[in-house]
Amino acid sequence: MAEGFEPKIVAFSCYYCAYAAADVAGSMRLEYPAAVRVVELPCSGKIDPVLLLRAFEEGADGVYVAGCLEGDCHFQRGNLRAKKRVARVKALLDEIGLGGDRLEMFNLSGSMGPRFAEIAREMTERVRRLGPSPIRERLSARGEAAGTNPGREGDLP
Amino acid sequence: MIVAERKPMEAVASLVAPYERILVVGCGECVTVCMAGGEKEVEVMASALRLMRGKEGRPVTVETETVQRQCEPEYLVPLDKKAEAAEVILSMGCGVGVQFLAERFAQRWVVPALDTKFAGGVREAGVWEERCGLCGDCVLHLTGGICPVIRCSKSLLNGPCGGSHGGNCEIKRETRCAWQLIYDRLKGLGRLELLTPVLPPKDWSTARDGGPRQVVREDARL
Ligand code: SF4
Ligand code: SF4
Numbered sequence: 001m002a003e004g005f006e007p008k009i010v011a012f013s014c015y016y017c018a019y020a021a022a023d024v025a026g027s028m029r030l031e032y033p034a035a036v037r038v039v040e041l042p043c044s045g046k047i048d049p050v051l052l053l054r055a056f057e058e059g060a061d062g063v064y065v066a067g068c069l070e071g072d073c074h075f076q077r078g079n080l081r082a083k084k085r086v087a088r089v090k091a092l093l094d095e096i097g098l099g100g101d102r103l104e105m106f107n108l109s110g111s112m113g114p115r116f117a118e119i120a121r122e123m124t125e126r127v128r129r130l131g132p133s134p135i136r137e138r139l140s141a142r143g144e145a146a147g148t149n150p151g152r153e154g155d156l157p
Numbered sequence: 158m159i160v161a162e163r164k165p166m167e168a169v170a171s172l173v174a175p176y177e178r179i180l181v182v183g184c185g186e187c188v189t190v191c192m193a194g195g196e197k198e199v200e201v202m203a204s205a206l207r208l209m210r211g212k213e214g215r216p217v218t219v220e221t222e223t224v225q226r227q228c229e230p231e232y233l234v235p236l237d238k239k240a241e242a243a244e245v246i247l248s249m250g251c252g253v254g255v256q257f258l259a260e261r262f263a264q265r266w267v268v269p270a271l272d273t274k275f276a277g278g279v280r281e282a283g284v285w286e287e288r289c290g291l292c293g294d295c296v297l298h299l300t301g302g303i304c305p306v307i308r309c310s311k312s313l314l315n316g317p318c319g320g321s322h323g324g325n326c327e328i329k330r331e332t333r334c335a336w337q338l339i340y341d342r343l344k345g346l347g348r349l350e351l352l353t354p355v356l357p358p359k360d361w362s363t364a365r366d367g368g369p370r371q372v373v374r375e376d377a378r379l
Contacts, residue, residue: 050197053204057211092201095166096209134212141214 007035007061007127008136011120012051014044016074017110018066024113032120035127044068044105045078052089052103059136062127064104066119072109079107101130158187158278159251160285161194161271169202170209172268173245176217179206180243181270182236182258183223184250191285193271194249196223202249202270227254233261240265275307293363293370299351301342306359308335314356316340 013019019040025032041047044067055063065086067079083105090100104123108115163169173179181199189195203219210217220239224232227250240246240262248255252273259267275287290307296314297304306312310328317336320327324337343349363370 048197050200050204053201053208057204057207092166092205096170096205097212098208135208138211138214138216 005128005132007124007132008059009033009036009062009064009120009123009127010055010060011036011038011123012041012044012047012063012065013038014067014074014079015040015042017068017072017108017112018044018106018116020110021066021108021112021116024111025116026113028113030113030117032117033124035124036120043073043075043078044082045073045075045080047082047085049085049089049092052086053092056093056098056102056133056135059133059139061133061136062102062104062123062130064106064119064123066106066108066116069107069109098133098135099130102127102133158190158276159253159273160191160275160277160287161188161251161273162191163193163198163202163249164270164272166205166209169247169270170206172270173206173217173247176244176266177215178218178220178242178244179247180220180222180236180239180245181206181247181249182227182254183221184227184248184254185223185225186228188250188254188271189223190279194251194254199223199249202247227251228257230257230261233257236261291365292359292361293365294360296356296359299356300339301346301348301351303335303339303342305335305339308338310335314359316352 011018013022019038022038044065047065052063052065065082067082068074070079073079086103086105090103093103094100106119108119181203183189183194183196183199185195192198199221203221206219207217220243222236222239224236226232227248243265246258246262246265246267247270248258248267249270250258251271252269255267255269276289276291277285277287280286287307289304290312292306296306305314310326310332311318313336317334318327321334321337322330324334326332326334340349340352343351
């Protein structure tokens, strides 16, 4: 599977910066890897550890959270909360053997379209080096599409 | 509140390793507040277990449920169906919760996901600190509301040991000496005379040795 490996990456992006920066990147006609799926958050501080883990459960090879530059959060400290949660989940991923490197936190402003594209490339390169997530490999070995992990029950809290 | 902390994931995983159907049960009281075993932590645990087992190629079904209180049998009744379907119950309550689950579900293997630490409170956001040793014979009225049993590293009842340094404890240098705190507070309140009588050795028969203690309220019994 590592041959011709096309990573799947989920980018949880704050509406006020990264999500806007993705728009800027688009209007500048900047290319960034198709591996990255952007999920909009009202603030990076909305990110919850379980959301990050669920992304991995559904077959993501890498996940990142993109929030505003430190000191510039629309809600004062949402990005600092996100940073701490990401650090905690990175430690948990190390603990469970998936590897904290598959998760990262980035900061940028809404006008930084080129930086948005650069982050997407950076993370895609990193995940390519790490190889496919063992979870995704298992899902496809069982002939299941990502997103149909049958062991998972119930809604998010 | 009772303060607890999750065991390392490796330890938790080994407790449930032989099983394929796991029920993770959270508790809505103390362990929710100390962020160890509430609804959120239960979902994180369930997800982490699925990831660990998925990685090993031994997928597992994890059901989750967070009850209001694990330490009261009537709150465990709604778990009956899920418990029946599970091979193992992983409690994310304190040690009390684990035992109440084990009692109710006599036919199920019940294991703890947390290490239960102490009776304490929130010192600041994200920091919990021990405050009471549950001795069964409180002396806080003699010590200005500062517990010598648990906050003095040697549980001294009659003033500081010789190791009190600049207000800090010799056993844990970063911790304030309980007896310095007691002295300062009583002095500030003009109650230093409370320190004059020598307290007799504490009667530990009210404390934890000698089997489980009970509190019985006849008026509350059915
Ligand atoms: S004196 Fe005993 S009951 Fe009172 S706070 Fe200390 S340990 Fe708890
Ligand atoms: S230094 Fe103070 S708190 Fe520490 S053991 Fe001695 S009396 Fe107790």
